[in-house]
Amino acid sequence: MQVRKTAIEGLIELIPRVFEDERGHFFESYNKPLFVSLGLPMEFVQDNQSFSVKGVLRGLHMQHEPFAQGKLVRVMSGQVLDVAVDLRPDSPTFGQYETFLLDAKLANMAYIPEGFAHGFVALEDSVFSYKCTNIYHKASESGIIWNDPDLNINWGIANPIVSEKDQELKPLREVFPQAVV
Amino acid sequence: MQVRKTAIEGLIELIPRVFEDERGHFFESYNKPLFVSLGLPMEFVQDNQSFSVKGVLRGLHMQHEPFAQGKLVRVMSGQVLDVAVDLRPDSPTFGQYETFLLDAKLANMAYIPEGFAHGFVALEDSVFSYKCTNIYHKASESGIIWNDPDLNINWGIANPIVSEKDQELKPLREVFPQAVV
Ligand SMILES: Cc1cn([C@H]2C[C@H](O)[C@@H](COP(=O)(O)OP(=O)(O)O[C@H]3O[C@H](CO)[C@@H](O)[C@H](O)[C@H]3O)O2)c(=O)[nH]c1=O
Ligand SMILES: Cc1cn([C@H]2C[C@H](O)[C@@H](COP(=O)(O)OP(=O)(O)O[C@H]3O[C@H](CO)[C@@H](O)[C@H](O)[C@H]3O)O2)c(=O)[nH]c1=O
Numbered sequence: 001m002q003v004r005k006t007a008i009e010g011l012i013e014l015i016p017r018v019f020e021d022e023r024g025h026f027f028e029s030y031n032k033p034l035f036v037s038l039g040l041p042m043e044f045v046q047d048n049q050s051f052s053v054k055g056v057l058r059g060l061h062m063q064h065e066p067f068a069q070g071k072l073v074r075v076m077s078g079q080v081l082d083v084a085v086d087l088r089p090d091s092p093t094f095g096q097y098e099t100f101l102l103d104a105k106l107a108n109m110a111y112i113p114e115g116f117a118h119g120f121v122a123l124e125d126s127v128f129s130y131k132c133t134n135i136y137h138k139a140s141e142s143g144i145i146w147n148d149p150d151l152n153i154n155w156g157i158a159n160p161i162v163s164e165k166d167q168e169l170k171p172l173r174e175v176f177p178q179a180v181v
Numbered sequence: 182m183q184v185r186k187t188a189i190e191g192l193i194e195l196i197p198r199v200f201e202d203e204r205g206h207f208f209e210s211y212n213k214p215l216f217v218s219l220g221l222p223m224e225f226v227q228d229n230q231s232f233s234v235k236g237v238l239r240g241l242h243m244q245h246e247p248f249a250q251g252k253l254v255r256v257m258s259g260q261v262l263d264v265a266v267d268l269r270p271d272s273p274t275f276g277q278y279e280t281f282l283l284d285a286k287l288a289n290m291a292y293i294p295e296g297f298a299h300g301f302v303a304l305e306d307s308v309f310s311y312k313c314t315n316i317y318h319k320a321s322e323s324g325i326i327w328n329d330p331d332l333n334i335n336w337g338i339a340n341p342i343v344s345e346k347d348q349e350l351k352p353l354r355e356v357f358p359q360a361v362v
Contacts, residue, residue: 023237023342030228033316047211049257049288056204076230076257076308107230127257135214161204
């Protein structure tokens with residue numbers, strides 16, 4: 001498993017070793033003792049899977065205490081641009097974001113700690129899968145509008161397909177008034 | 182989550198609830214509190230993923246104590262015929278097997294307890310994924326030849342693509358001489 005740190009503390013990309021042979025390929029996408037040795041000792045208690053047609057954007061979502069979720073995200077088919085925004089109040093990189101081009105052929109994944117907003121846009125028809133450190137609790141979920149002017153995220157696509165629920169999300173400066181000057 | 186028991190104690194099929202909308206779909210493939218309430222309180226410590234071209238048969242494999250593995254198996258793309266053989270020495274259904282037609286469109290999965298031999302044949306190009314209750318320990322793995330005459334499994338395909346390693350697996354009556362009369 002290769003590990004690539006980003007400029008944001010705790011936000012990392014993981015690239016598993018893929019074994020190829022005449023049948024296809026095989027890899028471990030999660031291995032608890034290995035993750036512990038990589039500094040990721042958390043327990044994952046829920047796995048989710050979604051399918052998105054090309055052009056769908058899901059996000060930006062976040063879960064609040066006591067149901068905050070760390071997420072280990074990856075793509076099993078297709079390709080997405082994955083975005084993680086640091087919204088940890090005490091973080092020196094608050095408001096900064098990182099993108100990951102998650103591709104089923106690379107089998108790369110990202111670990112997004114608790115306290116981030118998360119979303120992705122499907123660059124192809126894509127199967128997306130993630131492991132969560134906490135269970136889903138609808139009332140503890142909120143988010144930031146995907147095209148927030150302060151975040152100014154380059155999604156690389158002009159008119160994404162966004163759910164009604166996600167179109168109603170608020171901008172960062174309304175959700176964190178103290179943080180944006 | 183729907184649960185279907187099989188004729189073999191502990192071997193079950195699980196069918197999650199899939200939410201569909203204009204973007205695609207979403208479902209929970211694992212939820213610890215829910216699995217506990219379904220009588221599946223085990224911890225999963227490793228996730229594996231493989232890709233198999235149509236016609237590939239992987240199996241029959243089993244892992245021995247202290248590295249025995251319970252497996253929660255499913256298909257993320259394509260379709261496989263999945264086979265679980267009860268090889269628990271004290272089981273009243275020792276030597277019996279069940280098949281599951283795992284289909285990405287159904288999102289159905291099977292839980293195969295420790296002490297079973299397991300394998301599958303890819304009926305289409307397929308992405309297969311499973312969660313394990315123990316980590317992989319090469320020396321603790323063995324298996325039974327896929328076309329064992331005593332098991333007489335109907336794989337539904339004539340000349341599967343089988344790895345060299347799997348072609349060398351022994352028949353049931355050599356591995357469990359006391360069990361086959
Ligand atoms: C997240 C979640 C959702 N659901 C149900 C509620 C809805 O009926 C349906 C779709 O939920 P939505 O919230 O629209 O799903 P989606 O927009 O893909 O958002 C999810 O996927 C996002 C992108 O990965 C995550 O960042 C979000 O945390 C997560 O909420 O699935 C569950 O049953 N369990 C869940 O964990
Ligand atoms: C099972 C396993 C394998 N490997 C490595 C060893 C090999 O270089 C490569 C492929 O391993 P193989 O043993 O040929 O994989 P495969 O025939 O698909 O068998 C696996 O998949 C089978 C079918 O699901 C399981 O029933 C077996 O328990 C499991 O061994 O991956 C790992 O690194 N970790 C693992 O957990």
